[in-house]
Amino acid sequence: MSTDSTRPALQLSFSDKLRLWWDALARPTQWAVGVPFIILIALLPIIKPPLLTTVGTDFGSVLAQFGMFALLAIGLNVVVGQAGLLDLGYVGFYAIGAYTVALVTSPVSPWNLTDDWLAQDWAWLFAVPVAIAFTAVSGLILGTPTLRLRGDYLAIVTLGFGEIVRLLADNLTNITRGGQGLTQVAYPVVGVSEERPNGIFSAGNTIAPLNSGTWWFWLSIVLIIVVLLIVGNLERSRVGRAWVAIREDEDAAEIMGVPTFKFKLWAFIIGASIGGLSGALYAGQVQFVVPGSFNVINSMLFLCAVVLGGQGNKLGVILGAFIIVYLPNFFLGRTELLGIPINGDDIADYKYLFFGIALVVLMIFRPQGLIPARQKLLAYGRPIYVATRKAALALSRKPAVETKGGAR
Amino acid sequence: MPLLELKDLTVSYDRIEAVRGISLTVEDGELVTLIGANGAGKTTTMRAISGIRPVARGSVWFDGQDITRMKAHERVTAGIVQAPEGRGVFPGMTVVENLEMGSYSRTFKTKAEHDSTVERVFDLFPRLLERRSQVGGTLSGGEQQMLAIGRALMARPRLLLLDEPSMGLAPLVIQQIFRIITEINKEGTTILLVEQNAQQALSRSDRAYILETGEVTTSGKGKDLLADPAVKQAYLGVA
Numbered sequence: 001m002s003t004d005s006t007r008p009a010l011q012l013s014f015s016d017k018l019r020l021w022w023d024a025l026a027r028p029t030q031w032a033v034g035v036p037f038i039i040l041i042a043l044l045p046i047i048k049p050p051l052l053t054t055v056g057t058d059f060g061s062v063l064a065q066f067g068m069f070a071l072l073a074i075g076l077n078v079v080v081g082q083a084g085l086l087d088l089g090y091v092g093f094y095a096i097g098a099y100t101v102a103l104v105t106s107p108v109s110p111w112n113l114t115d116d117w118l119a120q121d122w123a124w125l126f127a128v129p130v131a132i133a134f135t136a137v138s139g140l141i142l143g144t145p146t147l148r149l150r151g152d153y154l155a156i157v158t159l160g161f162g163e164i165v166r167l168l169a170d171n172l173t174n175i176t177r178g179g180q181g182l183t184q185v186a187y188p189v190v191g192v193s194e195e196r197p198n199g200i201f202s203a204g205n206t207i208a209p210l211n212s213g214t215w216w217f218w219l220s221i222v223l224i225i226v227v228l229l230i231v232g233n234l235e236r237s238r239v240g241r242a243w244v245a246i247r248e249d250e251d252a253a254e255i256m257g258v259p260t261f262k263f264k265l266w267a268f269i270i271g272a273s274i275g276g277l278s279g280a281l282y283a284g285q286v287q288f289v290v291p292g293s294f295n296v297i298n299s300m301l302f303l304c305a306v307v308l309g310g311q312g313n314k315l316g317v318i319l320g321a322f323i324i325v326y327l328p329n330f331f332l333g334r335t336e337l338l339g340i341p342i343n344g345d346d347i348a349d350y351k352y353l354f355f356g357i358a359l360v361v362l363m364i365f366r367p368q369g370l371i372p373a374r375q376k377l378l379a380y381g382r383p384i385y386v387a388t389r390k391a392a393l394a395l396s397r398k399p400a401v402e403t404k405g406g407a408r
Numbered sequence: 409m410p411l412l413e414l415k416d417l418t419v420s421y422d423r424i425e426a427v428r429g430i431s432l433t434v435e436d437g438e439l440v441t442l443i444g445a446n447g448a449g450k451t452t453t454m455r456a457i458s459g460i461r462p463v464a465r466g467s468v469w470f471d472g473q474d475i476t477r478m479k480a481h482e483r484v485t486a487g488i489v490q491a492p493e494g495r496g497v498f499p500g501m502t503v504v505e506n507l508e509m510g511s512y513s514r515t516f517k518t519k520a521e522h523d524s525t526v527e528r529v530f531d532l533f534p535r536l537l538e539r540r541s542q543v544g545g546t547l548s549g550g551e552q553q554m555l556a557i558g559r560a561l562m563a564r565p566r567l568l569l570l571d572e573p574s575m576g577l578a579p580l581v582i583q584q585i586f587r588i589i590t591e592i593n594k595e596g597t598t599i600l601l602v603e604q605n606a607q608q609a610l611s612r613s614d615r616a617y618i619l620e621t622g623e624v625t626t627s628g629k630g631k632d633l634l635a636d637p638a639v640k641q642a643y644l645g646v647a
Contacts, residue, residue, distance in 0.1 A: 238512070245498060245509050252496035255458050257484030257513025257563065 042221055045214040054326075056333020056344065060213030062326060064285060067220025068278045069321035073305040074227055074314060075274025080303065081312035081373065082235065083267035084247025085147070086155040089162030090302050092142075093135045093272040095294035097279025099169060099176065100131035102289040105186035110175055114186060123186035128280045135276025136269050143268035147261060150250070162299050169291040181290030185283045191215075203287055216285045223281070227274055228314055234270070243267055247312075297352070304355055308362060310369025319370060324355070409472050411436045411598050412457070412488075412567055417466035419449075419456045426452040428622040429466065434567065434600050439593040441601045441609040441630065443643060444619035450602040451493050453619070454571045457600070458490040459483045470567070484513045487566030491556040493575065493602075499545030503536050506544050506555055510562030529558040532588055550581035557588070567598045574605040586612055606643035610634040618643075 025033065044052070045060035053059045072094060079087045103109045105123040114123045146157045169176045176182065191200035198204050201219075205212040234240055242263040245253035254260045283289050301324055309320025328351040334344030347354075362369070410433035419427040427449040434440045444450050455461035457468060459480030467476040475483060489510075498506050507529060516522040530537040533554040539547060544555060553573055560568055570589065574582040586608045593599050603609035610616055613630040618639065626639065633639050 241509065241512065244501070245512070248498040248500050249496055251460055252492060252498060253509075254460060254480045255484060255490045255492060255496075256509050256559070257481045258509075259479070259481045 038221065038225070042218055045217060046209045048209065054329045054332065056331075056348075057329050058208070058211065058213050060209065060211050060217055062213070062329045064213045064216035064220060065329075066322050066325040067217050067224065068281050068285075069302070069305060069325045070224055070318045071220060071227060071278040071281070072275055072302050073309065073317040073321040074224065074231060075271045075278065076302050076306050077312065077314065077317045078231060078234075078243075078274070079267050079271035080306055081310075081317065082240065082243040082247065083264055084243075085264060085267060086151065087158045087268075087271070088155050088299050088303065089142075089158035089160065089165075089296075090271070090275055091294050091296065091299040092158075092162040092165035093139065093275030094279040094282070094298070094302075095162075095165045095169060095291075096135045096138050097131040097276030098283040098289050098294070099182075099279075100134045100276070101127040101280045101283040102182035102185045103175070104130060106182040106289075107184050108177060109182050120186060121189040124188050124280075124284050127186065128277065131276050131280040131283075132273045135279070136273040139269040139272025140265065142272075143265045147264045147268065159296065159299070162294075162296050166291050166294045166296070169294065176291070179290060179292070181288055183288050185287045185289060187284040187287060188219075201284070203285070212285070216281070220281060223277065224318070227277070231270075231274075231314065239263060239266065301355075304359060307359065307369060308355075310371040310373055312373030313369065313371050316369050316371030316373065327351070327354075410434060410469075411438075411471060412600065413469040414453070414457070415467045415469065417453070417456060417468065418464045419452050419461055420464045421452075425464070426622055427456065430617075430619070430622070430624045431466075432617050432624060432627070434598060437593075437596060437598055438615065439590070439599045439601065439613045441603055441613040441616040442619055443603050443606045443609055443616060445604070445643075447621070448619040449622040450619055451571055454490065454493070454569055454600075454602055458488060458569055481513065484563060487564075488569065489560045489563045489565035489567070490569040491553075491560040491571065491573065493571035495549075495552040495556040497544040497547070497552045497555050497559070500543055502543050503540045503547070503555055506559050507536075507562050510559035512563075514563050525562060525564070529561055532561070532591065533558050550577050550585070553577060553581075553585060554588075557585070557592075561592065561597075565597060567600060568592065570599060570601045572602055572604065574603060574608065582608060606639070607634075610639075 022030065045063055048059060054062050072090070075093075076087065076090050079085050079090070101124065103111045104113050104127045105118075105120075106112055107114065113126075114120050118126060142158070142161050146154060146161075149157060170178055172178070187199075187201045187203075189199040189201070192198070195207055196202070196205045200210070200215045201212055203212055205215070235243075242253065242258045242260075245256060245258055246260050246263060250260055282293075286293075305320035305324045306317045307320070308323060309318065310316025328348040331342070331344035331347040334342060336342060337344075366372075412434040414430060414432050416429045416431055417427060418425055418429050430449075430453065432440075432442075442450050442453065452461060456463050459475075459478060459482075463476050467474055469475065470483070470486060470488060473486075475486065475488075478486070498509060501509065504526075507526060511522070511525065516525070530540075535551055536554055536558055539551060544552065547555060557568075557570065557573065560570075573585050573589065577585065582605060589599060589601065590612050601609055601613065610630045610633050616627065616630045616633050617624050618626040618633070626633065626636070628636075634644075
């Protein structure tokens with residue numbers, strides 16, 4: 001009875017095919033493919049592939065920066081990609097995370113704890129959960145009044161929040177020392193040896209290839225995997241389904257019985273704490289925190305990574321973060337590319353222009369991002385399939401039922 | 409005791425009162441229709457009942473309980489489920505995922521209960537079964553409307569609110585949708601229906617209220633209103 005059961009076959013894009021292939025693999029096979037891939041990525045700063053390796057800056061440090069950006073992108077993706085809340089002040093959470101670590105561990109900070117009872121060696125590790133907790137609370141404080149707003153209004157308010165955090169850091173001079181910044185921020189002191197008197201994570205460890213950048217990159221990979229597991233589980237739960245519903249149609253979600261405000265707030269808090277974690281990493285790696293590092297343009301870069309990679313797709317936003325961090329560094333200091341002489345420093349200087357053009361082009365040809373999301377919401381995936389099959393069989397046996405719905 | 413009762417309900421957008429002190433009741437098991445022209449306040453009334461729109465004055469009572477201040481998502485758990493105007497289908501979710509969202513607030517005791525609910529919806533709307541893995545945004549208008557109603561049924565409503573189910577649909581599809589609405593009602597679900605398609609709505613409902621510029625002007629049995637000369641002239645296009 002169905003008039004158009006002969007619809008054209010579904011056109012599958014490359015990413016859909018890749019996803020289908022990946023989903024079809026058994027769990028052990030997925031591990032067998034995934035783990036070597038991650039190890040390969042992790043070994044990049046040691047292998048130093050010829051064309052891929054940056055020339056102007058240390059490759060390990062670039063990858064460490066990518067690791068932090070990837071964390072930020074995953075966190076922002078929860079807010080923007082999953083729950084669909086446009087947050088333009090995400091750098092504020094990054095700053096709060098970094099400043100929390102700095103305030104607790106820097107000897108020049110008035111709230112330094114490392115003098116009294118906190119050993120310098122362990123200070124960073126202690127400060128990280130504090131930073132996460134602090135940013136989570138700041139997410140709650142920002143979210144409670146503002147998440148009643150929607151769309152553009154929310155974007156403007158969060159934009160303001162990002163600026164407020166930076167201006168506070170700049171102007172509360174007796175706490176943050178303003179533009180002078182907080183120095184000698186703690187970092188994890190491990191792997192102390194003759195050549196590396198301050199441990200492997202110290203900025204003073206410049207012995208390539210196992211310099212501090214490489215170690216921070218490896219630490220960030222571990223954290224990214226942990227965060228991905230947590231966020232992935234959330235996405236597959238009722239919480240994730242609620243986020244998708246809110247993103248697609250907030251009113252409809254509410255009348256389906258989704259407590260929208262509560263879940264929007266949760267998205268904000270979770271996103272904020274991931275941003276705080278990344279900020280804590282940053283403070284530890286650079287060991288120096290100034291307000292200038294948290295300009296609002298960074299918020300735009302984070303958002304650019306999410307949109308470029310594919311909102312709502314965790315792997316996509318990691319790819320986006322890689323592009324945003326890696327490309328300018330790729331050109332930095334390069335005088336020729338594949339035999340063609342170029343001025344790499346100039347190209348790197350114009351990165352905002354190129355990202356802007358890239359975004360415009362992407363929005364025209366591939367608005368969902370490089371790796372688009374296709375959410376799997378089905379908590380009851382298989383039962384539904386069985387039920388629909390059963391119903392389909394019943395229908396084919398009872399033609400009478402079919403004609404009932406056959407008004408056309 | 410009526411299942412739903414609006415007492416002197418006023419809903420306003422800033423200073424404009426879209427609904428001005430209306431009172432109506434819906435008894436358990438009834439199919440009640442609210443008809444009126446554009447801007448009469450039908451959708452606003454619906455939104456106030458489902459809790460999306462705050463109430464300025466008056467109260468909403470459900471099953472003997474004052475729910476005027478109850479949050480929208482809590483009303484779903486209480487048993488008031490709406491299929492919104494303009495259908496409100498989640499555009500990026502498949503038909504099946506949309507239906508799953510419908511049962512978000514409901515916990516199924518057994519898998520069999522869940523399966524039979526889904527099967528029931530597919531039974532009412534075989535078209536949805538054909539389209540089960542298609543995303544909501546690519547469905548036709550009629551299919552989206554079926555999905556919106558089916559999704560609302562997934563929550564097992566005690567009171568089903570249908571906001572203009574016939575909007576923008578072809579006459580044949582409208583007939584089909586109305587047939588199914590009647591069927592759902594006959595099976596024991598109370599329905600409050602908002603419509604502009606007065607002919608279809610009145611002939612199928614137990615009672616009806618006519619809304620004009622935010623006030624109830626006439627009410628009575630659906631069949632009686634259908635015969636009422638004033639109603640005929642205003643809503644049925646018959647002189």
